[in-house]
Amino acid sequence: MTRVRMITRRGRCVGFTASGHTGFAERGHDIVCAAVSALTQTCELGLSDVLGLEPVVARDDERGTYVVRLPRGVRKAQLRRAQLLFRTLYIGLKSIEAAYPDCVRVNANDRRWN
Template identity: 40%
Template structure:
């Protein structure tokens, strides 16, 4: 199963997302759910860089995608708004896939963001 964890700050900003595992919907290398979520995540990371002018901390690996925004206090107002829209788009896209294909393949979870010690439920 693929798990998407969205870590929100107290102000509602998704500051970090992680994608782990494989959906198991199709054969390895041909799984449309894995490909779909991966495409969404990589597009968000690229858009944070190219459109918002941010330098997120990220990892792109097989079965492991992670992205964390820089400190919002270091962002210009327009960067923060772009980051909010893009990270919310990640949530919308993944929830749509979850709703279409079911939680036995993909689960989206929201947790509270904690900078030190990770995110807790």
């Protein structure tokens, strides 16, 4: 199962962690994994290429871990725009979770996000 946790601080999302393998199909044929990967990677690209931020990224493909966090010192305007990307990621992942509840779990450490 892939578990995604939205990392929040003071009601704002500052990143996410994704870990585990969905187990829907074998590596290279897993459409659920591909969907989760597409959404999370697009969020990272949005932070860097659209908002001009340099997110802190840690990835280990063998272990199936992927962590993306906003860099320190993000201005309020950038933080507000980043919320749109994180909220879109969250909604997309919750949709996948609803369709494949045995493969994906999404939550946040702030109840306002769940």
